[in-house]
Amino acid sequence: KRHNIDFSKASFKDFETIPDFDIIQRAEIFTDFTQHMLDNGQMNFRFVTDGCGAVAEVISPYADSPRTCVSLVSNDYLNFTQHPKVKAAAIEGIEMYGTGAGASPLIGGHHTYHVQLEDKLSSFFGRPKGSSIVYTTGYTANSASLLALLKADDCAIVDMAVHASVYEGLLETNTKRFPHNSMVHLERALVDTQSKYATRLVIIDGVYSQDGDLAKLDEIYTLTKQYGAYLMVDDAHGIGVIGENGRGCIEHFGLLKQVDIISGTLSKAFGHIGGFIIASPELVNYLRHQSRQQVFSSTSTPASSGLLKAIDLIDEEPHWRTKLAENVRYYKQGLLDMKLNIGTTASPIIPIKIGDPHKTAEAARLLLDAGIYANCIVYPGVSRKDARIRTSLMATHTREHLDRALNAFEYVNSKLKIAKEN
Numbered sequence: 475k476r477h478n479i480d481f482s483k484a485s486f487k488d489f490e491t492i493p494d495f496d497i498i499q500r501a502e503i504f505t506d507f508t509q510h511m512l513d514n515g516q517m518n519f520r521f522v523t524d525g526c527g528a529v530a531e532v533i534s535p536y537a538d539s540p541r542t543c544v545s546l547v548s549n550d551y552l553n554f555t556q557h558p559k560v561k562a563a564a565i566e567g568i569e570m571y572g573t574g575a576g577a578s579p580l581i582g583g584h585h586t587y588h589v590q591l592e593d594k595l596s597s598f599f600g601r602p603k604g605s606s607i608v609y610t611t612g613y614t615a616n617s618a619s620l621l622a623l624l625k626a627d628d629c630a631i632v633d634m635a636v637h638a639s640v641y642e643g644l645l646e647t648n649t650k651r652f653p654h655n656s657m658v659h660l661e662r663a664l665v666d667t668q669s670k671y672a673t674r675l676v677i678i679d680g681v682y683s684q685d686g687d688l689a690k691l692d693e694i695y696t697l698t699k700q701y702g703a704y705l706m707v708d709d710a711h712g713i714g715v716i717g718e719n720g721r722g723c724i725e726h727f728g729l730l731k732q733v734d735i736i737s738g739t740l741s742k743a744f745g746h747i748g749g750f751i752i753a754s755p756e757l758v759n760y761l762r763h764q765s766r767q768q769v770f771s772s773t774s775t776p777a778s779s780g781l782l783k784a785i786d787l788i789d790e791e792p793h794w795r796t797k798l799a800e801n802v803r804y805y806k807q808g809l810l811d812m813k814l815n816i817g818t819t820a821s822p823i824i825p826i827k828i829g830d831p832h833k834t835a836e837a838a839r840l841l842l843d844a845g846i847y848a849n850c851i852v853y854p855g856v857s858r859k860d861a862r863i864r865t866s867l868m869a870t871h872t873r874e875h876l877d878r879a880l881n882a883f884e885y886v887n888s889k890l891k892i893a894k895e896n
């Protein structure tokens with residue numbers, strides 16, 4: 475036996491650092507831990523074999539063969555990964571430029587299709603040419619831009635629930651965290667930090683990725699400006715989906731022109747991979763030269779030409795957004811009728827909050843038995859007593875898919891009593 479660790483009390487978070495062991499031993503212990511979780515039915519990994527659509531072939535570690543499920547895990551909200559026009563544009567890009575970028579942007583890897591994509595993104599947000607820079611992922615758009623922007627004399631003021639990629643970008647600066655969407659605490663942080671730092675940047679998500687709720691953007695903007703700070707909004711889940719014209723949470727609050735820095739992803743509503751920052755042309759120029767990721771790492775491939783079409787489709791085919799909103803309304807009502815706790819969601823991300831992690835893992839398993847694939851989110855994804863089933867909807871879910879999901883939740887509720895009144 476290679477160690478005496480009692481896995482029954484451990485969680486994934488406890489394995490980030492295990493004292494007194496070297497990295498190889500830590501990896502061995504971690505491997506034993508994941509096996510323990512599997513043996514005890516607590517491992518939630520499922521493998522989807524055929525893409526990210528509304529219906530998916532799913533393999534769980536507890537089954538020998540894949541089964542066809544209604545999938546409630548995809549961020550491909552508008553199903554643009556499958557749109558024939560998007561695919562055709564991606565193929566055209568490959569035909570024209572090949573398959574790779576060949577170098578990092580600053581040293582020969584910034585090509586026509588990057589420029590076209592950046593121009594398209596600038597105009598999508600109603601900003602002048604030069605207001606946009608593309609990163610390899612949404613994750614690096616946050617982490618790499620913040621690492622370049624915020625230094626030892628600066629301070630980030632962040633909503634505690636911001637995405638992990640934001641936190642990674644704050645390693646070289648000072649950070650004050652305020653409780654999720656609490657204006658009292660935000661104001662206190664703004665007062666406390668006044669005249670102490672060269673830059674104060676308030677950073678929030680537009681749509682929060684686990685609760686699906688929106689930032690109180692109007693109030694946050696007003697407070698931020700009242701105290702002379704800057705505002706950055708990561709609207710990874712809102713862009714393409716929220717707002718009358720799909721410009722996201724920032725459009726919803728009427729602040730498209732005002733927000734200092736917008737960050738977004740190309741991997742969700744736009745159906746591809748990549749991320750971007752929208753800011754003043756000067757700030758974008760600064761990032762182009764100062765972001766280590768722009769200097770030392772390649773960005774999008776020519777297949778991202780598909781994005782040029784995907785972005786146009788937000789305006790050309792708004793019915794996808796309308797259909798998604800209808801799906802969200804119907805499904806939410808069905809869950810509320812069962813008195814399930816869906817928190818304060820205002821987006822296609824709809825959590826079914828259960829609390830107890832074991833009950834939540836059991837719920838995910840029962841759902842899979844009923845042909846519904848949904849993620850079980852436990853600590854450290856959310857706090858220890860806040861485990862939930864996380865579901866997200868697509869425009870291509872049919873009424874029949876949604877009814878199957880709702881029936882499955884009814885079945886889970888009858889078995890596990892997860893409704894609020896229990």
Ligand code: PMP
Nearest residue numbers: 611612613637683710739741748
């Ligand atoms: N920000 C938020 C709020 C997210 O939820 C995600 C994706 N989970 C990202 C950024 C990162 O996006 P990407 O997958 O493009 O790296």
